[in-house]
Amino acid sequence: MRGxxxxxISGERLKDMAANARLGLDEARAAALSPVAEQTFxxxxxxxAVKLGDTPPAFSFDARWKD
Amino acid sequence: MAPDARTLGEAAAALKAKDISPVELTQACLNRANAIQNKxxxxxxxxxxxxxDAARRAESEIMAGDxxxxxxxxxxxxxxxCDIAGLPTTASSDVRFDHGASENAACVDRLNxxxxxxxxxxxxxxxxxxIVTPKTRNPWDPGRIPGGSSGxxxxxxxxxxxxxxxxxxxxxxxxxxxxxxxxxxxKPTFGRTSRFGVTSLSWSLDHxxxxxxxxxxAAVMLGALAGFDARDPGSVDTPVPDxxxxxxxxxxxxxxxxxxxxxxxxxxxxxxxxxxxxxAQLESEGAQLVPVTLPLIExxxxxxFGLCLPEASxxxxxxxxxxxxxxxxxxxxxxxxxxxIPATTYIKALRVRERIKNGWRAMFDSxxxxxxxxxxxxxxxxxxxxxxxxxxxxESITSAYVRHSCPANLTGLPSITVPCGFSGDGLPxxxxxxxxxxxxxxxxxxAKAYESATDWRARSPDI
Numbered sequence: 277m278r279g280x281x282x283x284x285i286s287g288e289r290l291k292d293m294a295a296n297a298r299l300g301l302d303e304a305r306a307a308a309l310s311p312v313a314e315q316t317f318x319x320x321x322x323x324x325a326v327k328l329g330d331t332p333p334a335f336s337f338d339a340r341w342k343d
Numbered sequence: 344m345a346p347d348a349r350t351l352g353e354a355a356a357a358l359k360a361k362d363i364s365p366v367e368l369t370q371a372c373l374n375r376a377n378a379i380q381n382k383x384x385x386x387x388x389x390x391x392x393x394x395x396d397a398a399r400r401a402e403s404e405i406m407a408g409d410x411x412x413x414x415x416x417x418x419x420x421x422x423x424x425c426d427i428a429g430l431p432t433t434a435s436s437d438v439r440f441d442h443g444a445s446e447n448a449a450c451v452d453r454l455n456x457x458x459x460x461x462x463x464x465x466x467x468x469x470x471x472x473x474i475v476t477p478k479t480r481n482p483w484d485p486g487r488i489p490g491g492s493s494g495x496x497x498x499x500x501x502x503x504x505x506x507x508x509x510x511x512x513x514x515x516x517x518x519x520x521x522x523x524x525x526x527x528x529x530k531p532t533f534g535r536t537s538r539f540g541v542t543s544l545s546w547s548l549d550h551x552x553x554x555x556x557x558x559x560x561a562a563v564m565l566g567a568l569a570g571f572d573a574r575d576p577g578s579v580d581t582p583v584p585d586x587x588x589x590x591x592x593x594x595x596x597x598x599x600x601x602x603x604x605x606x607x608x609x610x611x612x613x614x615x616x617x618x619x620x621x622x623a624q625l626e627s628e629g630a631q632l633v634p635v636t637l638p639l640i641e642x643x644x645x646x647x648f649g650l651c652l653p654e655a656s657x658x659x660x661x662x663x664x665x666x667x668x669x670x671x672x673x674x675x676x677x678x679x680x681x682x683x684i685p686a687t688t689y690i691k692a693l694r695v696r697e698r699i700k701n702g703w704r705a706m707f708d709s710x711x712x713x714x715x716x717x718x719x720x721x722x723x724x725x726x727x728x729x730x731x732x733x734x735x736x737x738e739s740i741t742s743a744y745v746r747h748s749c750p751a752n753l754t755g756l757p758s759i760t761v762p763c764g765f766s767g768d769g770l771p772x773x774x775x776x777x778x779x780x781x782x783x784x785x786x787x788x789x790a791k792a793y794e795s796a797t798d799w800r801a802r803s804p805d806i
Contacts, residue, residue, distance in 0.1 A: 294682055294683055296683075299664065313680050316684075319645045323688070326695050332694065332697065333697065334696065
């Protein structure tokens with residue numbers, strides 16, 4: 277289910293979001309992707325329910341110099 | 344000629360005793376590979392000339408007394424995400440029509456160092472981004488999918504065209520096809536095996552591991568593959584044990600976690616019955632069953648896709664802009680969606696992953712391993728899109744298969760699938776056993792105890 281603070285991802289909106297990522301989508305392609313994008317973002321919205329506090333992310337960056 | 348259904352270990356013993364030569368063994372596997380290609384199509388390419396050259400080298404070395412160990416002279420296959428110098432790495436994609444690898448992947452070098460004979464490169468779901476492997480069929484029923492993304496490797500191992508093979512696993516891509524094709528499949532701990540030279544799907548979730556016809560064989564292959572590699576930023580520098588040491592030690596007193604939520608919430612009733620019987624068999628072997636509740640289950644798929652989608656889109660960023668029309672539509676769709684996920688959402692997924700990891704760590708205070716269905720259903724029919732569960736709910740086959748397998752990717756924990764029975768229509772069912780970080784030895788020991796108490800391994804597909 278879509279989170280309360282996010283508008284639905286219409287084809288037009290998806291086209292703009294993709295353009296911001298320098299990815300061109302024509303209207304037909306954007307319209308076809310729109311339901312999949314909405315489903316995906318709805319799933320990701322669920323992560324807002326996790327109280328993360330100061331939990332840091334785990335990155336694999338290693339500053340050691342290795343051969 | 345009947346297929347050679349011996350295990351890798353049995354073939355290795357015959358090679359060491361010089362009862363058979365690597366050349367004879369390789370030729371037999373090449374014959375079998377060619378015989379099944381029309382029906383099952385597991386292979387992108389069969390590299391017969393290279394294989395026979397390697398087999399002749401192995402034969403000379405063994406005859407001269409220079410026996411390297413149980414992989415020496417053993418025919419194996421490699422998923423076509425792994426670079427072999429001088430060959431294209433197609434990733435089963437038209438996008439890679441002009442690709443050529445200039446050096447070997449780390450896993451290929453390690454197989455070569457162990458004296459293995461690589462006979463073929465196997466099909467994957469395009470760029471490992473899916474669980475169907477549409478170019479390949481399931482050897483138990485060619486009307487069914489082999490699973491994926493390492494579907495070609497699983498099908499060729501199950502059909503006895505080789506004694507083991509390399510797969511990769513980002514959300515279940517070793518264990519899903521291994522379960523659907525009735526083989527053993529082992530996803531090691533994150534960092535245990537190098538991904539250098541392997542086409543990435545998701546750097547934070549990708550693993551490399553073996554698919555084999557027995558648990559012993561998985562231990563042998565993991566021993567050949569495991570080890571630190573500074574060229575892979577995820578590689579961990581920790582000692583590699585002999586995974587065959589103690590594998591027959593049994594499971595008396597081993598604490599086996601049995602999930603009270605998540606893994607048995609939505610699945611085929613027949614699969615549930617078979618896997619619960621397998622878990623009961625573990626108890627019969629001396630294990631202590633401990634009910635456990637998995638933490639944060641409602642977020643596993645969101646974290647899996649929240650990490651995989653943007654990472655894959657980053658890897659494919661240039662190719663998607665230059666060759667979008669050469670991708671299959673399902674993969675292109677994932678890549679386009681991944682382009683628009685905010686960085687803050689990706690980082691939130693990383694942070695929730697830490698919470699999941701810590702929750703699993705606490706859960707493992709009371710258990711040594713966790714046993715569960717590898718996937719919630721047997722192999723889907725070719726073209727099937729959804730499963731319908733007993734409550735009437737529908738779930739896409741991708742969601743269903745990945746839902747069960749992705750916890751081991753999110754946590755990085757080792758997980759093995761071992762065949763544990765067959766459905767009424769003759770399709771294999773797998774049980775997965777997960778363990779603590781870098782404790783593949785206990786996972787293998789538990790799987791071996793189960794395998795030894797049953798005879799599922801004796802069955803082969805009639806193809």
